[in-house]
Amino acid sequence: MSDTPGTLYLVPNTLDFGIEGAQAAPLSDVLPLGVLQRAAQLRHWVAENAKTTRALLKRVDAIVPLAAPLQELSIVELPRPAKGAKAPPADLRPLLAPALAGHDLGLISEAGLPAVADPGAALVQAAHAAGIPVVALPGPSALLLGLAASGLNGQSFAFVGYLPVEAGARDARIRELEATSRRLGQTQLMIETPYRNAALLAALLAQLKGDTRLAVGCALATPEGFTRSDRIDGWRLRPTGLPADRPAVFALLAG
Amino acid sequence: MSDTPGTLYLVPNTLDFGIEGAQAAPLSDVLPLGVLQRAAQLRHWVAENAKTTRALLKRVDAIVPLAAPLQELSIVELPRPAKGAKAPPADLRPLLAPALAGHDLGLISEAGLPAVADPGAALVQAAHAAGIPVVALPGPSALLLGLAASGLNGQSFAFVGYLPVEAGARDARIRELEATSRRLGQTQLMIETPYRNAALLAALLAQLKGDTRLAVGCALATPEGFTRSDRIDGWRLRPTGLPADRPAVFALLAG
Numbered sequence: 016m017s018d019t020p021g022t023l024y025l026v027p028n029t030l031d032f033g034i035e036g037a038q039a040a041p042l043s044d045v046l047p048l049g050v051l052q053r054a055a056q057l058r059h060w061v062a063e064n065a066k067t068t069r070a071l072l073k074r075v076d077a078i079v080p081l082a083a084p085l086q087e088l089s090i091v092e093l094p095r096p097a098k099g100a101k102a103p104p105a106d107l108r109p110l111l112a113p114a115l116a117g118h119d120l121g122l123i124s125e126a127g128l129p130a131v132a133d134p135g136a137a138l139v140q141a142a143h144a145a146g147i148p149v150v151a152l153p154g155p156s157a158l159l160l161g162l163a164a165s166g167l168n169g170q171s172f173a174f175v176g177y178l179p180v181e182a183g184a185r186d187a188r189i190r191e192l193e194a195t196s197r198r199l200g201q202t203q204l205m206i207e208t209p210y211r212n213a214a215l216l217a218a219l220l221a222q223l224k225g226d227t228r229l230a231v232g233c234a235l236a237t238p239e240g241f242t243r244s245d246r247i248d249g250w251r252l253r254p255t256g257l258p259a260d261r262p263a264v265f266a267l268l269a270g
Numbered sequence: 271m272s273d274t275p276g277t278l279y280l281v282p283n284t285l286d287f288g289i290e291g292a293q294a295a296p297l298s299d300v301l302p303l304g305v306l307q308r309a310a311q312l313r314h315w316v317a318e319n320a321k322t323t324r325a326l327l328k329r330v331d332a333i334v335p336l337a338a339p340l341q342e343l344s345i346v347e348l349p350r351p352a353k354g355a356k357a358p359p360a361d362l363r364p365l366l367a368p369a370l371a372g373h374d375l376g377l378i379s380e381a382g383l384p385a386v387a388d389p390g391a392a393l394v395q396a397a398h399a400a401g402i403p404v405v406a407l408p409g410p411s412a413l414l415l416g417l418a419a420s421g422l423n424g425q426s427f428a429f430v431g432y433l434p435v436e437a438g439a440r441d442a443r444i445r446e447l448e449a450t451s452r453r454l455g456q457t458q459l460m461i462e463t464p465y466r467n468a469a470l471l472a473a474l475l476a477q478l479k480g481d482t483r484l485a486v487g488c489a490l491a492t493p494e495g496f497t498r499s500d501r502i503d504g505w506r507l508r509p510t511g512l513p514a515d516r517p518a519v520f521a522l523l524a525g
Contacts, residue, residue, distance in 0.1 A: 025418050025419060040304075041304060043302055043303040043304050044302055044303075044304030044305070044408075045302055045304070045408050046302055046408075047298055047299055047300055047301055047302050047303075048298040048299075048302075048303060049295075049296065049298050049299030049300070050299070128414055128415075128418045129418060130417075130418045130419075130421065130424045131414055131417055131418050131424040132424060132425060133424065135418075135424075136420075136421050136422065136423060136424050136425075137421070138421075139418070139419065139420070139421030139499075140421030140422075140483075140499065141421075142421070143421055143497075143498070143499040143500065148496070149419045149421070149497055149499075150419065150495070150497075151414075151415040151416075151418040151419040151487075151490070151497075153299075153300050153301075153409060153410035153411075153415060153491050154408060155408035156408075156411065156414050158414070159383055159386055159406075159411050159413075159414055160383075160406040160408060161406075162385075162386055163280050163383045163384060163385045163386050163390075163394070163406040164280060164385075164394065164404045164405065164406040165391075165394070166385065166391050166392070166393075166394030166395030166396075166397070166398055166404070167391065167395075168391060169385045169386040169387060169388065169390075169391050170387060170391075170429075170431050171428075171429065171430060171431055172428065172429055173426075173427065173428035173429075173456065174425075174426065174427055174428075175426060176425050176426055201428065228395075232406075235406070236408050240405070241403070242398075242404055242405075242406075243398070244394075244395065244398040244404075245398065
């Protein structure tokens, strides 16, 4: 134990997870130089995925040389959520040992900001409980970029995560979200596994009312990113296909 | 009219609005170089505030020289929301004339991402209606940084804006948000005018239950930024003061 703990830095990742080559955005397009410099200094990491973290740090190293060789960094993966709803939550305090010993510690997920629509919140909560300062570094968030580019209500919005996979439950949830949106004037944001993008879009077009607005932001913060925002009756007249291998954010606002 | 319209770029601003000198973050700590390069190219802007836009562009110019002198840029302010609830919304299409003529156009607010907890969404919606591509550029968002650093639920959250100013209505709204949070397991995010930070914090500590979690992120993405996250009974035991001249984000999650 050190008298002064290190800081837990929440380090944003790019949004081009799974996108290779020319379609990946240059790192300097999506992450501030100061964030790259901070990441290059960190020798202790907790990661959603160690392999993708090493891949990002290689890209960082090409712009800001890492303070220690990649193979000497400590990268520990977050425990995966236990299947079985009643499993006790994992004890995350051991992951904070470097910070308690006085070293700065990075938390990073596979894409975007850790602990937002991603694992990591429990570790952040454990850090606060242990008196470890927490600093979130600025970077891209597909949710916020999708909301901003939607033109829908950005003064009141909710992120509701994934919809049910089973068609009946999913359709009922869509109608419930539309009713909530109408009652509160609140934009509803959701995400889906890319290979289900087309099915979710079809369900939204089938279930929502014609004057409800729907925006889809796809592959945001990459060179092929686009956002379409229109009333449902406009979507029905002129459908837009969605790729099955690119992340998308869906936003709806009842008319 | 050009055959090919320009793009409407949503350009993030820093979060150090109103913070002077050494307490402002270096631009390269909060904005990607690619965003600075894009901003430096834009000759046509729609802004929440022309003066603060010019101040930011001066800081950009010190890193990436502007393509045209500052005084030659076109910076048009968004119309302020009409007082009087029944006033018709302003016609925003004239603001899009540069994009319809084929020029790229920037939209920028005083802090953070435009059209999120800020004006601009109506312009974005008008752009979609006019067939103008919309691209949101990555940058800091106090809401998302505050949520990430809170350790509260980032898989389900709502941003509810400002609370009522009048104490009775504000307290009722706090209890309503706590009930919603408990029912949905949803983190509730809110903001307040800085000089009311202390009053809002006092009201939250008075109204919320002891096992509800409250996080406050203050002056985020600046050198003096901090986040405290604790149960309400912990806050009551060890209160933290909030500065009256720094923006803060408040997040609560019922226990």
